[in-house]
Amino acid sequence: xxxxxxxxxxxxxxxxxxxxxxxxxxxxxxxxxxxxxxxxxxxxxxxxxxxxxxxxxxxxxxxxxxxxxxxxxxxxxxxxxxxxxxxxxxxxxxxxxxxxxxxxxxxxxxxxxxxxxxxxxxxxxxxxxxxxxxxxxxxxxxxxxxxxxxxxxxxxxxxxxxxxxxxxxxxxxxxxxxxxxxxxxxxxxxxxxxxxxxxxxxxxxxxxxxxxxxxxxxxxxxxxxxxxxxxxxxxxxxxxxxxxxxxxxxxxxxxxxxxxxxxxxxxxxxxxxxxxxxxxxxxxxxxxxxxxxxxxxxxxxxxxxxxxxxxxxxxxxxxxxxxxxxxxxxxxxxxxxxxxxxxxxxxxxxxxxxxxxxxxxxxxxxxxxxxxxxxxxxxxxxxxxxxxxxxxxxxxxxxxxxxxxxxxxxxx
Amino acid sequence: xxxxxxxxxxxxxxxxxxxxxxxxxxxxxxxxxxxxxxxxxxxxxxxxxxxxxxxxxxxxxxxxxxxxxxxxxxxxxxxxxxxxxxxxxxxxxxxxxxxxxxxxxxxxxxxxxxxxxxxxxxxxxxxxxxxxxxxxxxxxxxxxxxxxxxxxxxxxxxxxxxxxxxxxxxxxxxxxxxxxxxxxxxxxxxxxxxxxxxxxxxxxxxxxxxxxxxxxxxxxxxxxxxxxxxxxxxxxxxxxxxxxxxxxxxxxxxxxxxxxxxxxxxxxxxxxxxxxxxxxxxxxxxxxxxxxxxxxxxxxxxxxxxxxxxxxxxxxxxxxxxxxxxxxxxxxxxxxxxxxxxxxxxxxxxxxxxxxxxxxxxxxxxxxxxxxxxxxxxxxxxxxxxxxxxxxxxxxxxxxxxxxxxxxxxxx
Numbered sequence: 001x002x003x004x005x006x007x008x009x010x011x012x013x014x015x016x017x018x019x020x021x022x023x024x025x026x027x028x029x030x031x032x033x034x035x036x037x038x039x040x041x042x043x044x045x046x047x048x049x050x051x052x053x054x055x056x057x058x059x060x061x062x063x064x065x066x067x068x069x070x071x072x073x074x075x076x077x078x079x080x081x082x083x084x085x086x087x088x089x090x091x092x093x094x095x096x097x098x099x100x101x102x103x104x105x106x107x108x109x110x111x112x113x114x115x116x117x118x119x120x121x122x123x124x125x126x127x128x129x130x131x132x133x134x135x136x137x138x139x140x141x142x143x144x145x146x147x148x149x150x151x152x153x154x155x156x157x158x159x160x161x162x163x164x165x166x167x168x169x170x171x172x173x174x175x176x177x178x179x180x181x182x183x184x185x186x187x188x189x190x191x192x193x194x195x196x197x198x199x200x201x202x203x204x205x206x207x208x209x210x211x212x213x214x215x216x217x218x219x220x221x222x223x224x225x226x227x228x229x230x231x232x233x234x235x236x237x238x239x240x241x242x243x244x245x246x247x248x249x250x251x252x253x254x255x256x257x258x259x260x261x262x263x264x265x266x267x268x269x270x271x272x273x274x275x276x277x278x279x280x281x282x283x284x285x286x287x288x289x290x291x292x293x294x295x296x297x298x299x300x301x302x303x304x305x306x307x308x309x310x311x312x313x314x315x316x317x318x319x320x321x322x323x324x325x326x327x328x329x330x331x332x333x334x335x336x337x338x339x340x341x342x343x344x345x346x347x348x349x350x351x352x353x354x355x356x357x358x359x360x361x362x363x364x365x366x367x368x369x370x371x372x373x374x375x376x377x378x379x380x381x382x383x384x385x386x387x388x389x390x391x392x393x394x395x396x397x398x399x400x401x402x403x404x405x406x407x408x409x410x411x412x
Numbered sequence: 413x414x415x416x417x418x419x420x421x422x423x424x425x426x427x428x429x430x431x432x433x434x435x436x437x438x439x440x441x442x443x444x445x446x447x448x449x450x451x452x453x454x455x456x457x458x459x460x461x462x463x464x465x466x467x468x469x470x471x472x473x474x475x476x477x478x479x480x481x482x483x484x485x486x487x488x489x490x491x492x493x494x495x496x497x498x499x500x501x502x503x504x505x506x507x508x509x510x511x512x513x514x515x516x517x518x519x520x521x522x523x524x525x526x527x528x529x530x531x532x533x534x535x536x537x538x539x540x541x542x543x544x545x546x547x548x549x550x551x552x553x554x555x556x557x558x559x560x561x562x563x564x565x566x567x568x569x570x571x572x573x574x575x576x577x578x579x580x581x582x583x584x585x586x587x588x589x590x591x592x593x594x595x596x597x598x599x600x601x602x603x604x605x606x607x608x609x610x611x612x613x614x615x616x617x618x619x620x621x622x623x624x625x626x627x628x629x630x631x632x633x634x635x636x637x638x639x640x641x642x643x644x645x646x647x648x649x650x651x652x653x654x655x656x657x658x659x660x661x662x663x664x665x666x667x668x669x670x671x672x673x674x675x676x677x678x679x680x681x682x683x684x685x686x687x688x689x690x691x692x693x694x695x696x697x698x699x700x701x702x703x704x705x706x707x708x709x710x711x712x713x714x715x716x717x718x719x720x721x722x723x724x725x726x727x728x729x730x731x732x733x734x735x736x737x738x739x740x741x742x743x744x745x746x747x748x749x750x751x752x753x754x755x756x757x758x759x760x761x762x763x764x765x766x767x768x769x770x771x772x773x774x775x776x777x778x779x780x781x782x783x784x785x786x787x788x789x790x791x792x793x794x795x796x797x798x799x800x801x802x803x804x805x806x807x808x809x810x811x812x813x814x815x816x817x818x819x820x821x822x823x824x
């Protein structure tokens with residue numbers, strides 16, 4: 001399993017196995033589906049549903065911190081105040097952001113349609129039990145004439161097992177090139193599964209990323225909330241591809257309780273973190289235009305918070321990121337970048353290494369620093385401030401031609 | 413004259429004319445030179461000297477806020493505590509940053525050499541009267557065996573008139589494609605001239621930019637300091653190409669007093685601002701990989717400070733910048749970017765226009781927004797928050813293939 005093991009020792013101690021072939025339907029009590037509803041002009045799959053059959057319906061959510069929030073975020077935040085969800089409907093092909101009151105009505109209407117079709121189908125559901133997630137271009141209304149008929153179809157396609165979850169994971173993709181799923185089967189007979197999308201605009205506010213995590217563990221909404229916040233803090237919140245934050249970021253955790261097992265908070269936290277951490281790793285590897293998978297670690301900071309600020313500052317530095325694209329061990333750019341981080345540091349104590357090779361010691365270049373080979377895909381940049389014990393790692397990518405290409409042509 | 417006229421009304425009221433054909437030797441009492449000393453492997457010009465013949469030697473300086481400061485910055489900051497300068501020696505081809513105590517000794521030794529050669533030449537000078545500026549790759553020692561003999565040569569080349577200043581402006585170029593000079597001849601018979609370099613790593617801390625401004629006005633060091641701080645705040649500090657900040661940024665203002673005219677503080681401020689503002693415009697136009705010259709204005713903020721934070725946040729947003737590279741009026745990215753700025757805003761009141769065409773009104777797309785033509789080189793993005801009267805503009809550029817290309821190959 002990939003993972004930020006130094007920070008998340010609990011991940012290593014899980015009595016279970018992580019697999020990437022299964023997702024939200026891995027835990028008992030969940031069905032899912034994904035279909036092409038005609039929202040995307042390309043005709044690709046664009047509407048997903050994750051359905052909780054119970055017996056429990058506890059849920060928690062974490063949302064974007066962007067002050068400009070999409071309509072589905074405003075709707076789902078409201079829904080989540082109950083700590084209860086029966087279903088999540090997700091669409092790609094349109095963000096339904098910056099669409100005003102009519103856009104909010106569209107999100108509400110979508111939830112109502114899901115509730116109505118599920119109720120007709122024999123599962124009594126209220127709109128207030130349906131979260132809505134959208135992703136795609138900001139600023140356009142959703143084609144409700146296609147989305148609403150799609151809801152009927154996607155409910156009829158609901159399936160358990162591997163296929164339902166995989167179909168859902170495909171339907172939420174935008175510029176992602178592969179679907180992202182992960183599941184943990186715990187030795188104590190309970191499970192956590194999840195899916196995620198997001199390939200650009202990834203930043204501390206979980207930007208343009210949607211993720212649904214499911215579990216058949218028995219857990220209260222409060223326990224789920226605790227587990228989800230702890231997990232996102234160490235996984236999605238430490239993935240920063242371009243510093244951009246979306247209007248639509250949403251991470252949801254739903255429990256069916258179908259395993260009948262009540263794990264300890266610690267075990268639940270660890271399993272949810274392991275799934276989120278693996279999905280974050282998959283998102284980094286599939287980020288827009290990525291040619292390098294980069295982990296920036298700041299150690300020796302006066303606190304974990306300062307280490308995180310430092311690592312994020314370097315992860316966002318365009319000059320560091322273009323140098324890494326060019327496999328160029330230009331460590332001076334790392335020094336220049338960490339120097340503007342609003343944290344405590346002593347320039348004469350900074351040590352930097354690339355993939356374990358020291359390139360800067362006590363703020364001065366190390367012998368052979370310009371010859372370090374960075375031609376591989378994975379690059380670990382470690383910056384030791386030599387002041388304290390605060391450590392944090394940010395996952396990021398290089399800044400490549402492909403990033404520029406993909407993002408200059410996105411809406412055109 | 414180009415200029416941020418809405419913020420700098422004083423610029424328009426100067427009783428003088430701005431020209432770009434002259435620089436630091438435009439005011440009386442200054443000589444300058446630029447030569448190839450062999451610091452750059454390419455053999456291009458790389459060593460410049462600006463020499464103040466007096467009768468006054470008052471001076472002021474503004475330096476990078478990066479905590480990792482190059483040796484010449486540490487030296488020049490120390491020198492400037494006296495408020496007095498006879499000369500500035502500048503080299504390209506090496507930043508002399510992250511070079512430790514030996515690097516500081518190199519900067520000190522360079523100042524001593526300049527003082528010694530000037531003294532032998534008949535102008536009694538101490539090392540403490542010589543500022544040192546360096547620019548280039550971070551982390552390598554300067555080739556002192558080439559630099560020191562170059563000092564003798566550059567002193568012998570000192571010349572007034574247009575040619576001396578222009579030679580100096582060429583010698584400080586790194587990835588700049590053109591030298592940058594500006595001068596104002598005031599109707600009251602005093603002058604301000606300047607040169608600058610900087611084509612990347614441009615950011616609020618004046619990153620990798622060097623600028624020397626000269627005047628023959630009679631002014632105390634305190635008056636110069638006031639004028640320089642006011643000018644950099646509105647010009648260089650509002651130029652943000654990639655959010656990166658250098659270890660070497662230095663802006664110096666020297667007065668010879670040779671005109672015998674003592675302008676009011678207000679007139680001095682206006683003239684220094686006009687020169688700095690024009691040089692900032694030239695740097696934006698020549699920024700690394702630029703295909704668009706972009707001005708991001710935030711108006712209607714609760715304060716000027718908040719407007720500035722908002723404009724800077726949008727100016728650093730990779731997704732907005734790549735969209736502009738693609739001439740794509742993707743206004744949703746502007747909304748997503750301003751939404752993460754740590755400032756007061758109401759998403760439902762935001763209005764955005766591109767080159768004067770409304771694309772978003774009250775947080776929702778305006779009719780025809782997707783059809784706005786951004787194919788020209790100049791793009792003005794205006795974001796009205798509708799809350800107060802705070803306004804600020806940041807100059808920036810698009811994020812292009814050429815930016816990635818240039819910066820991935822810089823040190824290789």
